[in-house]
Amino acid sequence: MPSLGLFLSQLFNGLALGTLLALVASGLTIIFGTLGLVNFAHGALFAVGAYAGYVTYNLTHSFVLALAVGAVVTGLLGLLLEWGLIRRYYARPPEDQILVTFGIGIVIVESLRLGFGGLTKNVPQPSWGNGILNLHYFFYPTYRLEVLGIAGLALFGLYLLIYWTRLGLIVRAGIEDPLMVRMLGIRVPRVMTLVFGIGALAAGFAGVVYAPIISASPDMGNRVLVQSFVVVVIGGLGSFPGAVVGGIIAGEILSLTSMFDPAYSDVALYALMALVLFVLPRGLLGTEGRV
């Protein structure tokens, strides 16, 4: 049996990973909710954030700047992609939307590989994240605790944006009934571009935060993409609370099972997904209606 210290430390790991996954997945979920498409390039955008952060850090040696630039660059790329390509796809079958975002993802990842090489790039953790904290029962790396705080704050910011702003109101209304929103005379195309940008920004931000833990590599987004898919399947696609709850569940499963055997932690996550699909095909907090 693992010791209490190990258990608590893995519990914290799960929470930190979970909030990060929740952040990535909520970007995915608000894009889906408003635009009706699943962004298969989301993992690639996560990697773009990490690389933009890496470049900025090397130039400025400021982690805060890296965080800001990484998020903004990814957000801008999102705006550009939606405006230049993805909006042409809203009238096309859903599989074409999946295909085009999947293709964009490959182009992004391969461009990163061509530009930065295939090897991992190390992004150092910020100076205020160095060290280890003594939490009485166990020692814990300071940065991981800060990840929990930073990602949690970002999620809270996203929550404020969705539930307490005019844009958020439109986004939520769009999830309920996209046609009605259009009929109310809201300039939907502009809102859609903005939403895609915000979703990308969330992925990019998470990419920078995560980079010191796993290092930046062109393929770093693949695993995150699949895991955030699992998160939204568990939580219910299109639901912001679902993404948060699903993210934390997924994070905890990944890290608590790895206490026993890391080899099985991903398998356990997928097994949970299969279970949820059997019992609640619409996910924990998914609503009826959208399929």
Next chain:
Amino acid sequence: MSAGKRALLPEAAMLTVLIALPWLAPLLHLPTDVLTRSLIWGLFGLGFDILFGFTGLLSFGQAAFYGTGGFVCGWLLTSHTLSSVPLALVIGTVTAGVYGLIVGYVSLRRVGIYFAMITLAFGEMSFFLENSPLAKWTGGENGLPGVPTPTLHLFGHVVHVKSGWAMYTFIAAIFFVGYLIARRIVASPYGVVLRAIKSNPRRAPAVGHDVQRYKLSAFVLASLYAGLAGGLLGVFQGYMPPDAFFLSTSGQLVLSTVIGGRGTLIGPLIGAFTWIELRNALQQVPHLGAAWKLIFGAIFVLIVTLFRRGIAGEIGAWLERLRRSRAPAPAPQAFEHARAAAHVPHQPEAAQPARRRPGAAVLEVRNLAKRYGGFVALADLTFEVREGELLAIIGPNGAGKSTLLNVLAGDLEASAGQILFRGSDITREGAIEVCHRGISKTYQINQLFADFSVRENVEIGLLAHRRGRFRVDCFRSFGTDRSLRASAEAILGKVGLLPFAEHPTAEMSYGEKRRLEIAIALASEPKLLFMDEPLAGMSPVERAEAVQLIARLAAERTVVLVEHDMDAVFRLADRIIVMQNGVKLAEGAPDEIQRNEEVQQAYLGGVEAHEPA
């Protein structure tokens, strides 16, 4: 050339190319291994194209079955459990199929976007399984080296298939058989149903096809092809690599299929050949070795955006246009003539439609309710439909009429209450079973199979009626079934669409599509027909014809009609039910309803009852 011979042209062309390649390849500086590798991907893609190109299911997890087939076959051979390569290939293929059955069963609980995400996740799960828990058998990150090459016993000769052209011949022969089978499958009634599901996933179950089982069977087919291809990969390379399980393998298959042309069967082969050649060519150029995937990805985005049929699809479409422009074009007036001749066969109208004596109850509806959260669409409805009558249901917009028909036809599930058809409870049976009991429905908004001809639209319905909910008759031929054709034409004759039988559905006018909508519902020979606003959106002339058509249909079967056109309702109906806000307001003969003050107040709103709505 006759149509029958032309149908075999792709097979003949494929065989010729496969035989000619060993002589052509040196001239084109194509290495043998590029061709062999392309064929393995092509075989992998045959199954995927049946799944995605024909059935419309975009899976991102095909690597799971490619890897399973490969590693089972590889393990059987390298562990010396088996010495026969063909037998190991068969067992690997079957194992992949069984795994496909399990994964498909879970993944197909959700459709569309969810399906793509879930298959992707299962693909990753399979990779993790191979990589650690099963590493004892699979070699984990190292894969399985030393997969032996096959030794075949052919007509008393022992042939050792080593590498190069012998290996090419071995794999090309297997690919060709796989291609023949796939061609038969897509041309069979089973294949037509798969295409119908892709074309209109909502109507396919309503005409009686068990969509879920068809999808699952297509998923299993795709995993069988994947498993065989995976096994061949190990045999070809003499080594089973773990990257067979990679996410990028599934992705590469999607890319190849879309670039080569989905729904063409040869698309994946063409797509795979393109990237394998591209990769080989760029590896000769310094610093560009890694760029092949970027270029391939960019081509992919371009093709998805501008040429969504892919290479083979666009060439096919171009050839088709060429063939059409060369063929003696029908005179421009011919179509108009057909249209003019195609009115519903006129029959002298009886001065007064004969009121039939009400028979026994066919359908009994007891305390039926349908709620959406707090919203009550139908509340406690009780009524019956009698044998042979035409029952009209009227009521203002939002009264719940369409919801009622949808619940009765099994498209929606009732929240409470009971529906009895000839005494049996059909409340929770669902659309497919209800259709097979002899109930069908025409939709308020046309639900046609837009990718098919007018005749095929009816035939899709007939296939369910004749073959049942689900049947894998993948070696029968759909195109040459004369009795099917005759039945379809008889139904089209009834609705006056016979002259358009061979026309693409998309070319039909709205009124004609409306009649096709009815023809599809007739394919299952319904004893009870629900019609949801059949006159909606029609011109006055079309309306008059449609009313006659409905009258004739009602003479042969029981009809429940929801309609806003009061003129038509009062002319056609034997009995009328008036609904408002999900409840029954009144019920009775047309003249009783006309006199009913409550109805006039609530529904007709003081307007003369005779005035058309």
